[in-house]
Amino acid sequence: MRLLYIEDNEKLALNTSASLRDAGFVVDVVHTAEDALHSVKSFEYDVVILDLGLPDQDGLDILPKIKMLKPQTPIIICTARDGLDDRVRGLNTGSDDYLVKPFDVSELIARINAVLRRPGGALGMTLTLGNVKYETVDRSVAIDDIVTRFSKRELDLLELFLRRADRVVSKDVIENALYSFDEAATPNAIEVLTHRLRKKLIDKGASIEIHNLRGIGYVLQENSG
Amino acid sequence: MRLLYIEDNEKLALNTSASLRDAGFVVDVVHTAEDALHSVKSFEYDVVILDLGLPDQDGLDILPKIKMLKPQTPIIICTARDGLDDRVRGLNTGSDDYLVKPFDVSELIARINAVLRRPGGALGMTLTLGNVKYETVDRSVAIDDIVTRFSKRELDLLELFLRRADRVVSKDVIENALYSFDEAATPNAIEVLTHRLRKKLIDKGASIEIHNLRGIGYVLQENSG
DNA sequence: TCAATCCTGTAAGTTTTATGTAAGTCTCAC
DNA sequence: GTGAGACTTACATAAAACTTACAGGATTGA
Numbered sequence: 351m352r353l354l355y356i357e358d359n360e361k362l363a364l365n366t367s368a369s370l371r372d373a374g375f376v377v378d379v380v381h382t383a384e385d386a387l388h389s390v391k392s393f394e395y396d397v398v399i400l401d402l403g404l405p406d407q408d409g410l411d412i413l414p415k416i417k418m419l420k421p422q423t424p425i426i427i428c429t430a431r432d433g434l435d436d437r438v439r440g441l442n443t444g445s446d447d448y449l450v451k452p453f454d455v456s457e458l459i460a461r462i463n464a465v466l467r468r469p470g471g472a473l474g475m476t477l478t479l480g481n482v483k484y485e486t487v488d489r490s491v492a493i494d495d496i497v498t499r500f501s502k503r504e505l506d507l508l509e510l511f512l513r514r515a516d517r518v519v520s521k522d523v524i525e526n527a528l529y530s531f532d533e534a535a536t537p538n539a540i541e542v543l544t545h546r547l548r549k550k551l552i553d554k555g556a557s558i559e560i561h562n563l564r565g566i567g568y569v570l571q572e573n574s575g
Numbered sequence: 576m577r578l579l580y581i582e583d584n585e586k587l588a589l590n591t592s593a594s595l596r597d598a599g600f601v602v603d604v605v606h607t608a609e610d611a612l613h614s615v616k617s618f619e620y621d622v623v624i625l626d627l628g629l630p631d632q633d634g635l636d637i638l639p640k641i642k643m644l645k646p647q648t649p650i651i652i653c654t655a656r657d658g659l660d661d662r663v664r665g666l667n668t669g670s671d672d673y674l675v676k677p678f679d680v681s682e683l684i685a686r687i688n689a690v691l692r693r694p695g696g697a698l699g700m701t702l703t704l705g706n707v708k709y710e711t712v713d714r715s716v717a718i719d720d721i722v723t724r725f726s727k728r729e730l731d732l733l734e735l736f737l738r739r740a741d742r743v744v745s746k747d748v749i750e751n752a753l754y755s756f757d758e759a760a761t762p763n764a765i766e767v768l769t770h771r772l773r774k775k776l777i778d779k780g781a782s783i784e785i786h787n788l789r790g791i792g793y794v795l796q797e798n799s800g
Numbered sequence: 801t802c803a804a805t806c807c808t809g810t811a812a813g814t815t816t817t818a819t820g821t822a823a824g825t826c827t828c829a830c
Numbered sequence: 831g832t833g834a835g836a837c838t839t840a841c842a843t844a845a846a847a848c849t850t851a852c853a854g855g856a857t858t859g860a
Contacts (some may be wrong), residue, residue, distance in 0.1 A: 417643060486743075488739075488743040488744075488792075490742060497741060497794075502818080502819095503818075505791075520829095534820080534821095535820085536820075538836095541837065542820075542821090542837090542838085542839095543819080545837065562835090564827090564834090564835060564836075581826085726807055727807080727809095728808070761809080763809080764809055768847085770848065770849070770850095789816085789818065790845085798854090
């Protein structure tokens with residue numbers, strides 16, 4: 351899952367991109383429109399995040415250029431409220447999204463996931479580990495190519511683990527990813543949920559395992575033999 | 576099968592859209608370029624029908640905008656003979672078509688079907704799963720080669736499910752596919768409709784089943800054993 | 801044109817199940 | 831061995847989906 355993050359404010363870019371990496375994305379950061387276009391030409395991104403207010407030209411000018419180069423790639427535009435003019439609205443394609451500044455990083459992450467999940471958004475986006483395949487578009491899971499049912503929360507957790515396979519995920523991160531502010535969540539809720547996900551994975555013969563690191567968090571790994 | 580019909584002449588729009596609905600399409604009608612762009616952004620259409628001669632701007636200007644928003648969606652342009660200039664020809668991308676006014680509605684329906692039948696299009700095939708066969712051209716259904724009657728809405732839903740067999744279809748997607756924006760649709764309407772389709776499938780001995788994924792959507796699957 | 805029939809959405813009641821809580825057990829680290 | 835953290839099981843409940851009945855509207859056929 352690779353993102354291009356176009357943001358001229360270097361300090362902000364540093365902070366935000368770090369959070370995005372924590373969330374399991376691969377992030378390329380550029381600070382100018384010129385670099386951005388170069389990157390778009392050179393690599394395949396799943397999402398482009400465009401922060402308006404670039405120094406070398408009006409940020410909006412770059413939007414149609416990116417669109418022309420990669421019509422399929424969804425773009426998330428970050429803009430101050432008063433920048434939300436008709437030009438943004440007009441260019442916004444429905445497969446895209448915009449976000450009014452200031453915003454919380456978790457909000458941005460939610461938007462990225464939403465855009466990726468949309469039908470036609472990210473083409474053929476499949477998270478795979480071992481014999482487990484997760485389709486982000488329709489949130490379906492197949493183990494050894496056999497479609498398997500999971501509940502909503504189980505899917506949330508599985509997706510989170512798959513995005514951060516082989517990396518430690520703390521209970522905190524899980525809580526933030528799965529539960530909105532108005533939803534309560536004792537640490538136990540996550541333990542129970544993990545238990546259920548584990549059980550289902552074992553029952554269905556998945557070749558992946560959720561390991562616990564006492565006091566630190568969990569890791570999803572392909573089981574080695 | 577959902578269409579957007581852009582036509583500023585309200586009387587003509589009313590007549591034509593009624594005929595299109597009779598032919599089994601879900602039709603959204605808009606009278607201005609602004610509304611048209613808004614709808615294209617908000618919904619997924621299988622075909623856009625653009626009648627040139629809109630009041631708020633030269634109709635042709637809207638064409639590239641729609642194209643940019645949804646490069647995949649085929650567009651049928653209706654125009655008077657003298658409007659058939661190079662600009663139309665130039666913008667026509669091959670996935671599109673145009674129709675010279677005045678035309679008969681049956682002609683328009685034929686063009687729509689033709690466009691949908693094209694490679695990569697949505698029509699002109701038999702959707703088959705288990706012992707159920709669905710003819711997209713005339714919307715007829717056969718179970719074990721016995722022709723079976725379904726109501727319009729049931730056909731809409733069945734077609735949607737067959738096109739996405741073994742994949743999760745959310746209520747949201749169902750609502751957008753089956754109901755034009757002037758039609759109401761409580762979530763319950765979809766539940767009732769699903770219930771009726773299920774019952775009919777069972778009664779007629781179909782070997783396919785609609786499974787529910789609580790909070791996520793539905794899946795159509797061939798029943799295993 | 802009128803009646804009969806069918807389609808389809810609403811409403812209300814019932815069933816199902818996903819999910820958090822609680823309480824107890826296990827286990828690892830020190 | 832002790833305690834904190836994680837695991838497990840059972841349970842309650844609220845949300846989601848299912849079902850049934852009904853009524854207005856459309857369609858059909860005489």
